[in-house]
Amino acid sequence: MRYAEKAVGSLNRAIDAVGVTKSYGAVRVLDGVDLAVRAGSVSALLGPNGAGKTTMVRILATLTPPDSGRAAVAGCDVTRERGGVRRSISLTGQYAALDDLQTGAENLRMMARLAGMSSRGAKARAAQLLGQFDLTGAARRRVRTYSGGMRRRLDIAAGLVGEPSVVFLDEPTTGLDVRSRQTMWSVISDLARSGVTVLLTTQYLEEADRLADRVAVLDGGRIVAEGTPAELKQQVGGHRLDLTASGRGAFDRLRAGLGSRVLHADAEERRLSVATDGTAGEVRRLLDEFDPACDLVERFGVHGASMDDVFISLTGNTAASLADGGTVGTRATGGTSGEAARV
Incomplete structure (x- = not known):
């Protein structure tokens, strides 16, 4: 049995990382990170700028290899089984990866077709996601006319076309106003209720407190504390x-x-x-x-x-x-x- 299968299967972990390190030249960005995320939960990776949050997400999403340590996502090792990881995840970065010249519906249909769906299936999936993310009224508008909050919702919807089991959200509400941020929080909560595992990185403390079942605090490349928001508050x-x-x-x-x-x-x-x-x-x-x-x-x-x-x-x-x-x-x-x- 593969390490990843054993770890995830026996402990119901959608994400399981042990001793992950990463350096860029002389700079040690991650210094032995252990991270476990229960399937179907929302976890937050919290830390200041430069703490290593984005680097950790990139390793888990198979975009960057770790120097040492091991990690499994959705039952697949991130270095030996990258294809399996990529079929199971969605990654939304800090900036929306959308085609501004296409409409919202066209962006989603394009993503669905790239995922291998038929023309009819892509159209149906796009309509479903537009409704789920309250974008039906803007479906025929070009994305360049969307507000920041609408673009972020569409970006997440595009990442869900293939129905991933694990979603990585790297600072999903950066730059959004208060109302748009609250809308995004509702979207993330709905994802978790549907059974999707969510790992988000954030610098917004209220965001981690409100959304996350568990929070891992990353500082200087190490996890310095981990627990529920209530447990972490009790520590101080x-x-x-x-x-x-x-x-x-x-x-x-x-x-x-x-x-x-x-x-x-x-x-x-x-x-x-x-x-x-x-x-x-x-x-x-x-x-x-x-x-x-x-x-x-x-x-x-x-x-x-x-x-x-x-x-x-x-x-x-x-x-x-x-x-x-x-x-x-x-x-x-x-x-x-x-x-x-x-x-």
Whole structure:
């Protein structure tokens, strides 16, 4: 029995990678990546620019060979059985691969014919996909007239012509406005409900949180954490306490006093975050511990841990901002935390 068949068949994995490495010259892009994706699920590969996300997808899609390690997709080894992998997958990159001079219907019919369908079958499949992706009304329009969101939907539809069992979406909502992004999220969720396995790469933390059954965080060519969004949030604290210091000196004193407990620090905004269980008693205890004289903390807020916190904590990336919302309090001079009880 082939390694891939054994791995996928016994563990119900649509994707199974072990120890994958890839270098370009002296640059080690992937450094022993292990990745397992359950069949029929949505998994997200999350990481900063340059983390190796796209390279990993290219290896799984047989576009780039790994230097070492092994990987199987849909029961086929990505180096020894590339034809089998390619018959089972669809890959949608960051930019739509469509013919702007053709209509939406013509693009899909062309893809279906290239996949070996008869003229009648191609027409029927194109009509089915246009309806599924809410593009029937634009079927006869040239693609160059489509909005960004429509082009992305058509691009994914084109990739589904051959009914693949595994779909790779490499940053599928890059450049889309909020409404178009939400539409794409619905499309991806529908794919998973139909039984298709989806692996998406993204830099949008909300996207991974909302769509993925499991998230793998890739940083510096390694998987630094993996789990459900809830599990990853729990790793950095079920809640966080956001603090605004009363001045730059106060910020420096707080940061020094909190040490390794700081999840995020922004000197310009004088804000720091630490983990907490979210209860009023715990918040009072923390405030009294590191600000007993009530002169360092100007304002505070308690929030549920977000994927921003996961990203910052696990990748060391400080670019993500604190999430909006939550309960905000102002410390009173008597050492109480009046608003915290309402969290």
